[in-house]
Amino acid sequence: MxxxxxxxxxxxxxxxxxxxxxxxxxxxxxxxxxxxxxxxxxxxxxxxxxxxxxxxxxxxxxxxxxxxxxxxxxxxxxxxxxxxxxxxxxxxxxxxxxxxxxxxxxxxxxxxxxxxxxxxxxxxxxxxxxxxxxxxxxxxxxxxxxxxxxxxxxxxxxxxxxxxxxxATRRLRGVKGAPGIGIGKVQMCDQFDLYSVSDKACDDPEAALGRWYALLEQVSAEVEAERRSLGSDVSDSVAAVFSAYQMLLADNHLRQGVAERIRNGQWLPGALRQTVQHFADIFLAMEDPYLRARHEDIYHLGNKLYSAWAGDNDTGALPGDGPIVLVGSKVSVSDIASCDPARLQGIVCFEGSTLSHTAVLANALGVPAVMGTGAIKAVSNGDPVIVDGNVGQIILHPPLSVKKEFRRLQQADRTLQGELAELVNEPATTTDGERVRLYANTGLLADISPGIANGAEGVGLYRTEMPFMVAETFPSEDEQEFIYSQVLKAYAGKPVYMRTLDIGGDKPLPYFPIEEENPALGWRGIRFCLDNSSLMMTQLRAMLRAAGEADNLRILLPMVSNTGEIDRLRLLLDDALTQLREEGYLVQRPPVGIMVEVPAAISLLPTWATRIDFVSIGSNDLSQYLLALDRNNPRVASAYDHLHPAVLREVSRIALCARDSGLPLSLCGEMASDPAAVLVLAGLGVRTLSMSASKIPRIKWLLRSIAAADATTLAQQVLQMEDAAGIREVLQQALRERGLGRLLGDQ
Missing domain, CATH: 3.30.450.40 (GAF domain)
Structure with missing residues (x-):
């Protein structure tokens, strides 16, 4: 052997x-x-x-x-x-x-x-x-x-x-895509898979080119029809998802990429697959989970174009008028739009994340969704299924007793949503009078409306990378100014923290490839921007022009680890202000702060107090670097927990330093929307939290239900503990004792 x-x-x-x-x-x-x-x-x-x-x-x-x-x-x-x-x-x-x-x-x-x-x-x-x-x-x-x-x-x-x-009964875990509980029968999607298309010679390139441009027009019309099918009162966030598809269809890089491959002898489906995979792979290789999720948008659009080419006119809808749960590898926006909204009770994606457009749309429509379950074997049309978006699980072939229990949970969930909706215009103030401000994380124009609708008091993290990712070249100052101004105007009178360009080895651009063995520790964030100071200058000028004389712009610097980076940025900002004023623009100097995500920044905070105006903790990267764990690596992801005692003690250290230095402090990342973590953060004196828009109502309810003094006692208790699991258990029990068990999925 x-x-x-x-x-x-x-x-x-x-x-x-x-x-x-x-x-x-x-x-x-x-x-x-x-x-x-x-x-x-x-x-x-x-x-x-x-x-x-x-x-x-x-x-x-x-x-x-x-x-x-x-x-x-x-x-x-x-x-x-x-x-x-x-x-x-x-x-x-x-x-x-x-x-x-x-x-x-x-x-x-x-x-x-x-x-x-x-x-x-x-x-x-x-x-x-x-x-x-x-x-x-x-x-x-x-x-x-x-x-x-x-x-x-x-x-x-x-x-x-x-x-x-x-x-018969199967219980499968995924990740939470959209909250709620749905009960219905499986309707399989993914009749066509663009990635399964093989290469093949093109017999008539000119005819294929004509068919390609006709397809673009056809699918554009279909996307618009799908948007209209959702009703005239469709929310801005839903409409923006379809607008994003229209922008991709009009993108010259996509159009010419396919056309060039056809001219080089590839048949249309093969040319489409190669082009879509090229762009999808760029996003898929990115470390930022928000940007990585954009590869699904490219895939969905490519699949829709391929389906149109193949003549897919059969929706495959289940007969009758019963409730439906859409199931597939990547359930697309088109799949959702073509489904009778009265029948749609849930969505299950074998792949995908909470940041995909499928999840965004599911949240906006109030449809429970579970993402990333992995391929489900032996599932077919008509199988009964329960979708539990509150905890990220599905149950196939549930027995009657289980269905009865989940119907009870459905009703309890509807009651909670109704209660939370009443708080949208109320402040997040603790029972003993401590005010906490809740901001939204965003990066697409499609994300703006959900934040406002859910009561966001500003934008705690605006990711500026997206215009750079979808362009053929570095976007111009005018192009950037147009995008930034829309965000700043939407949140007029409310702060918008714009993070400067955070690209590098982990987020390569199609027109500026970078290869590194360890991109997480490489040429990224502020390091990349300062080494490419002309790009930094263009972005700073665009931000300043977009803000004008308004006072809601905040400039946020990512991955700062040494004093020289701050000083060099301040000089660039001074230069940008001087240039614009000499050119006749009415601009003012915005506050400038840093993201604390590199552990080295923690020790240096006291020396930076005179150089910066605020501090924002990037809890995802900070936790990852402190624990030396990649939360996206399945072999070690289970050990990643932002309630690890080392993470909590460093957050406490940052909070104390910010308070002593008189620096306003905020925190963005998954900690900000984790109810157990919010108890600790409130107790440590963090008074500004930034999170996904959909999470704001629940965190507001939590904060309005507790006393800050009580949270302080809890925070001091868990800071003495040595185990993340034990800390989480104590905090979850504290939530239950205070009548907040529903935030943990209890009913």
Missing amino acids: NPLLELTRIVQAAAQASAHTEQVELIVESIHRAIGVDVCSLYISQPDHGMLLAASHGLDPQSVGHTLLPEGTGLVGLAARSRHPVNIAEAAAHPDFRYIAETHEEAFHSFCGVPLVRGGEVIGVLVVQAREARLMSEEELAFLVTLSAQLALVLPADPQQFSNALS
Whole structure:
């Protein structure tokens, strides 16, 4: 046996299996053949901490999927709790041996169990047995240990999926796309997939070019019709999503990119796929989750163009008038618009994030959505499903009792939404009179209206990267000024914190490629802008012109780590003001502050107090850099938690420094919309929070329901704790005790 070859073969076969049951069956059969044992079984840890016999070669087939060992029971339990291989020649003689009659394992004497561990937790035990009383050899044991480590990474993240795969009901986790609960029947989307198109020679380029330009006109008309189908009273945020599609359709880079590939001999679908993939990959490679999510918009539009080319006139809608849940890899805006709004109860995307346009539209329409579930096997039109957007889960084939409970939760959720709507014009003031300002994060013009509608008191983070990402060249000063002025005018009289261009190695531009081995620590943020001072000057001039004599512009500097960066920026700003005034523009100097996201900035804050006007904590990057964890890496993402004691203590340190220096302090990022974290932030004296617009009402309700003094006591308590899980438990219990359990999904 070639161990390396066998390992690779088994792991690849398991990873490519089309269903969970097929996956575990492949594993046990492959190991049986590889090392010639009489029995190979796989036990999977269950939510009740028992071990389910998920697959076996050699034991009674009737016991598979039914034999459940209580936690810590038998030799399987010994391997799990010891987290160490158990290799025994005569299993029945061991004091931990437990005979399981239904498996008919009495014929087998030896036992070797190896735990499968992922993220520090035992998710299963791999067992081999032989008729003869013998120990597994060192070579065999080494093979099993190595294989188990690799299989632990291949098996699904939720072990319950194995027990679910053996029954009708399946509970799957994703991420929260839009809040609420929806109950209906599955309607599958994704009849066409542009990325599956192969390359092919074009027989008649001129005819293909004509068809391409006709397609653009056709799809543009369809997008407009879809927008109208949602009604004349459609919100600005929904209309803006469709406007974004129209802008992409009119984008010269997209139009000419496809045309050029056709002229070079590629057939139209292949040219479209190559062009769409090119732009989508640029966004997909970006570290910023907001910008990364824009790749879905490019894909959706490409798929719509391809569907139009293929003549897709069949919506595939389920007959009747019952409730529908749209399900697919990337449910598009067009899929949503073409669905009867009276029937649409939920959306499930195998891919995607909370920042995708699908999620934005779902939020605006009030349709529950769950994103990023991963591919769901054996799901088809008509399957009953529950979408729980409050916690990010779906339940396929739910029993009647579960449906009844979720209908009760639906009603409770509607009641809460009604209560929150009444607070939109009320201030976020604690019960003991402390005022907290709630701002919105934004980056697209489509995001402006939701912030205002949800009671945002300003923009705490405006990402200026988008115009640079969709252009063919660096956007001009006039182009930038036009965009910035719309945001500043929409929030007239309210502060708008505009972050200067945050691009670099992690956010490459199609016309300015940068390659780095470690882009997160590379040429990005303020470093990139100062090295390209002409770009920085153009952006500063555009911001100043957009603001004019209004006083709501704030300039926010990203990734600052040393004093020289601030000083150089201040000189550029002085120069920009001088230039514009000499040119006759009426402009004024705006406040300038920094984002604290690089740990080095924390120690230097006291020395910067005379150089800056405010401080904004970028909690996502700060947490990531402090913990040395990539929250987008599935192998370590579970260890990422902004309630980690080190993160909380550094936020406390920043808050104290800002207070002592007289610097206004705000915080943006996921912490600002996490109810448990907000308790701590309120207790630490953070009085400005910036978050996604949809999260503002719930955080406002929280703040209006607590006393700042009470939050201070809680903050001091958790600052003495040493474990993120324990901190979260204490804070969630505190929310429940104060009648705020509904913010955690309680009803």
